[in-house]
Amino acid sequence: xxxxxxxxxxxxxxxxxxxREFIGRTTAMGxxxxxxxxxxxxxxxxxxxxxxxxxxxxxxxGESTNSLDPALAASxxxxxxxLTWGETLVDVAPDGSIEYRIAEEVSSSPDAKEWKFxxxxxxxxxxxxxxxxxxxxxxxxxxxxxxxxSGALGIVQGIADMKAEGDMVTLTLASANADLxxxxxxxxxxIQPGGGVDNPTAGIxxxxxxxxxxxxxxxxTFKRFxxxxxxxxxxxDGTEFYVxxxxxxxxxxxxxxxxxxxxxVDPKIVGLLQGAAGLKIRSAAGRGHYVFIMxxxxxxxxNNDLRMALKYSINRQEMVEKILGGLGSIxxxxxxxxxxPLFDExxxxxxxxxxxxxxxYAKSGHDGSPIILRTAPGAFPGAVDAANLFAASAKAAGIxxxxxLEPDDGYWTNxxxxxxxxxxYWGGRPVQDQMYSTAYLSTADWNDTKFKNAKFDxxxxxxxxxxxxTKRKQEYSEMAHILRDEGGLILPMFNDFVCGVSDxxxxxxDDPNGELMNGRASAKCWLA
Amino acid sequence: MGVRIHPxxxxxxxxxxxxxxxxxxxxxxxxxxxxxxPGDTAQAILGQSATPQALANLREQMGLNDPPxxxxxxxxxxxxxxxxxxxxxxxxxxxxxxxxxxxxTLFLAACAAVISVPLALIxxxxxxxxxxxxxxxxxxxxxxTTISLPEFVAAYxxxxxxxxxxxxxxxVAMVFPGxxxxxxxxxxxxxxxxxxxxxxxxxxxxxxxxxxxxxxxxYIETAELKGVRPMQIIWRHxxxxxxxxxxxxxxxxxxYLVVGVVVVEVVFxxxxxxxxxxxxxxxxxxxxxxxxxxxxxxVYIMLNILADVIAIFANPRLRHPK
Numbered sequence: 001x002x003x004x005x006x007x008x009x010x011x012x013x014x015x016x017x018x019x020r021e022f023i024g025r026t027t028a029m030g031x032x033x034x035x036x037x038x039x040x041x042x043x044x045x046x047x048x049x050x051x052x053x054x055x056x057x058x059x060x061x062g063e064s065t066n067s068l069d070p071a072l073a074a075s076x077x078x079x080x081x082x083l084t085w086g087e088t089l090v091d092v093a094p095d096g097s098i099e100y101r102i103a104e105e106v107s108s109s110p111d112a113k114e115w116k117f118x119x120x121x122x123x124x125x126x127x128x129x130x131x132x133x134x135x136x137x138x139x140x141x142x143x144x145x146x147x148x149x150s151g152a153l154g155i156v157q158g159i160a161d162m163k164a165e166g167d168m169v170t171l172t173l174a175s176a177n178a179d180l181x182x183x184x185x186x187x188x189x190x191i192q193p194g195g196g197v198d199n200p201t202a203g204i205x206x207x208x209x210x211x212x213x214x215x216x217x218x219x220x221t222f223k224r225f226x227x228x229x230x231x232x233x234x235x236x237d238g239t240e241f242y243v244x245x246x247x248x249x250x251x252x253x254x255x256x257x258x259x260x261x262x263x264x265v266d267p268k269i270v271g272l273l274q275g276a277a278g279l280k281i282r283s284a285a286g287r288g289h290y291v292f293i294m295x296x297x298x299x300x301x302x303n304n305d306l307r308m309a310l311k312y313s314i315n316r317q318e319m320v321e322k323i324l325g326g327l328g329s330i331x332x333x334x335x336x337x338x339x340x341p342l343f344d345e346x347x348x349x350x351x352x353x354x355x356x357x358x359x360x361y362a363k364s365g366h367d368g369s370p371i372i373l374r375t376a377p378g379a380f381p382g383a384v385d386a387a388n389l390f391a392a393s394a395k396a397a398g399i400x401x402x403x404x405l406e407p408d409d410g411y412w413t414n415x416x417x418x419x420x421x422x423x424x425y426w427g428g429r430p431v432q433d434q435m436y437s438t439a440y441l442s443t444a445d446w447n448d449t450k451f452k453n454a455k456f457d458x459x460x461x462x463x464x465x466x467x468x469x470t471k472r473k474q475e476y477s478e479m480a481h482i483l484r485d486e487g488g489l490i491l492p493m494f495n496d497f498v499c500g501v502s503d504x505x506x507x508x509x510d511d512p513n514g515e516l517m518n519g520r521a522s523a524k525c526w527l528a
Numbered sequence: 529m530g531v532r533i534h535p536x537x538x539x540x541x542x543x544x545x546x547x548x549x550x551x552x553x554x555x556x557x558x559x560x561x562x563x564x565x566p567g568d569t570a571q572a573i574l575g576q577s578a579t580p581q582a583l584a585n586l587r588e589q590m591g592l593n594d595p596p597x598x599x600x601x602x603x604x605x606x607x608x609x610x611x612x613x614x615x616x617x618x619x620x621x622x623x624x625x626x627x628x629x630x631x632x633t634l635f636l637a638a639c640a641a642v643i644s645v646p647l648a649l650i651x652x653x654x655x656x657x658x659x660x661x662x663x664x665x666x667x668x669x670x671x672x673t674t675i676s677l678p679e680f681v682a683a684y685x686x687x688x689x690x691x692x693x694x695x696x697x698x699x700v701a702m703v704f705p706g707x708x709x710x711x712x713x714x715x716x717x718x719x720x721x722x723x724x725x726x727x728x729x730x731x732x733x734x735x736x737x738x739x740x741x742x743x744x745x746x747y748i749e750t751a752e753l754k755g756v757r758p759m760q761i762i763w764r765h766x767x768x769x770x771x772x773x774x775x776x777x778x779x780x781x782x783x784y785l786v787v788g789v790v791v792v793e794v795v796f797x798x799x800x801x802x803x804x805x806x807x808x809x810x811x812x813x814x815x816x817x818x819x820x821x822x823x824x825x826x827v828y829i830m831l832n833i834l835a836d837v838i839a840i841f842a843n844p845r846l847r848h849p850k
Contacts (some may be wrong), residue, residue: 215705
């Protein structure tokens with residue numbers, strides 16, 4: 001019983017258990033309600049944030065070619081770094097709701113075409129300047145600029161007009177979009193003084209921490225910004241990111257206490273680490289997914305029966321277990337899962353069915369020549385193993401799937417979006433509209449399955465401007481069905497974000513929006 | 529009659545000139561090699577998430593639309609005037625970035641060399657002294673085992689042993705300006721151990737072989753008959769005549785310690801030139817790749833010239849040409 005009680009107290013201390021649940025569980029163990037209440041008080045007090053200390057984070061996903069210009073951020077370390085020194089208009093909270101940051105109020109016209117963001121007063125940049133509505137507009141303008149290389153270009157392109165008046169920023173859209181606030185939470189769109197036009201790589205923002213040392217590919221260290229508008233909720237004196245791309249060294253660094261937190265724990269060793277003393281494996285079910293993509297406009301994948309045959313011949317459960325070590329969930333051939341708002345849970349789950357696959361394969365009339373699937377170790381972690389599992393389960397259905405191994409180097413240039421069938425991954429987006437518009441709309445830049453469906457496009461546009469949530473959910477559900485039954489996407493699994501966290505780190509929250517608490521670990525955690 | 533230059537000096541100058549010429553050829557080869565890599569810089573920088581518009585903008589901004597020959601000569605001109613340009617990917621000044629990283633590379637190489645070179649020579653002398661007996665066999669067995677391990681395996685092994693089993697050191701070795709010398713030494717301990725394991729055998733074996741070779745000579749026999757002690761013979765009479773082959777192997781290993789340790793750097797996250805180079809190759813950052821390639825080639829050529837010169841000085845026949 002002692003163990004059980006310790007576990008409950010530990011969970012409470014970590015803020016994972018409410019008073020009601022605590023008392024319920026402890027009284028069930030035969031402890032009197034009075035004692036339970038006192039125990040809760042003690043456990044919860046330990047949870048009170050402690051001030052000070054420096055958090056050290058070891059990360060995969062950094063290169064010496066990284067820059068502090070938020071527009072150019074494309075990998076995991078720059079994502080974290082941007083959100084450490086920068087602040088966005090709004091954040092997406094772990095529960096999927098909008099959390100106000102620089103904007104303290106957001107409202108839209110009934111047609112969802114005109115959006116007003118009320119800018120918080122008295123927010124200060126690291127250089128002492130006060131943040132104004134003009135800074136916000138200048139920042140968005142820089143990412144919209146045709147000459148810009150911003151990763152957020154696709155997001156802000158739809159803004160036809162932006163203006164700043166007093167403390168109000170008004171954005172007028174070319175076409176209605178009910179999800180605009182979610183788009184403003186994008187990590188590229190941290191507000192910079194003057195929009196960062198003069199010096200995009202200055203690393204001056206309005207975030208919780210100030211850049212101290214910036215050595216791309218090696219380390220990024222930060223000091224607490226005393227004049228942060230929300231400084232009361234920041235507990236650390238500073239935070240340090242160390243780039244550790246080697247899995248073994250990164251894991252050893254966590255175990256030996258060189259760092260407090262690491263990202264991307266290798267699924268193969270999660271089982272071993274779970275038993276290690278002084279640390280916990282935290283996994284958050286996210287929106288990222290691993291995929292096999294077929295170009296629906298190229299033979300033999302222009303035949304929907306063949307596509308269906310392949311979709312039925314993949315063993316999703318096996319992949320989640322073997323590739324993700326169980327830390328993930330099965331996919332259903334459309335890029336949305338329950339981490340998204342307005343997800344339709346009633347859509348039937350597609351399972352491995354060799355008989356059905358064989359049936360579709362026969363119906364497709366494929367000539368029996370090998371179907372080439374291209375993959376590379378870097379397509380996603382475990383991509384080569386996953387492709388081999390796929391080939392094996394397809395073989396059982398009589399489908400001649402053949403693996404062609406490609407080098408990592410140049411994969412995204414020479415194979416992805418070029419060859420008709422290959423392995424790839426997506427990081428997911430905060431809302432359905434953004435995911436679909438990024439890769440499945442006929443005109444999307446990254447339409448990597450070459451999927452063009454007029455009905456689908458029409459539904460997407462209708463849902464985008466729809467403020468009635470019931471109707472909108474219905475439209476998204478219909479789109480999911482179309483993509484699932486006609487698209488070129490084979491989506492076997494959604495991967496979790498898996499981190500290793502030392503027991504010294506308190507206040508950790510599993511956030512489905514992004515790795516390491518969606519970039520807010522330093523701003524929200526404290527050290528025991 | 530022209531000015532008479534000492535033939536030795538002439539030889540050194542010749543070698544230097546040859547080295548410079550070689551460097552120029554190397555720069556062209558590196559350029560061609562990088563050009564031949566599949567994929568282009570803009571796509572590599574922006575990755576999977578690149579929009580066509582962003583790609584076009586970046587290509588234009590980086591001057592990737594100019595013909596290759598123009599870009600090569602522009603760059604070469606810059607190098608000769610001491611301007612290595614700016615990194616295409618993050619706009620950092622290349623000379624400055626390389627300077628810092630090169631310092632770290634040399635620090636790691638120096639630490640490994642200070643331990644491995646004397647150790648290899650001493651072990652080689654001992655092995656030669658007891659050739660065929662048990663000390664020779666033990667030394668050979670151990671060093672051959674360590675050289676046979678792939679570097680990353682050796683690295684994982686020492687990480688496991690010295691951070692998990694006996695928590696003495698840190699698995700990730702990074703050094704920063706402002707760290708004390710002692711702290712730096714502590715940080716690089718693991719990579720140094722691995723590098724010593726890797727380079728020791730080669731130098732030790734060469735020392736042993738070269739000395740045993742000289743030991744066959746008649747004058748050694750004379751010394752033995754005179755009653756000189758075996759260690760004395762090796763140290764005073766055999767070793768000086770075995771220097772040339774030993775030096776060339778030592779220098780080869782020093783060059784390896786500077787330019788060839790990228791696997792070790794990556795495993796330990798050591799912030800030196802090798803990892804820096806790999807990152808920039810991945811992103812097709814041509815100016816950086818070329819600059820680092822040139823630095824590596826320069827180090828390699830310089831060390832080889834040094835080996836030549838030492839060999840010449842050590843050889844009386846070359847030192848006093850007729």
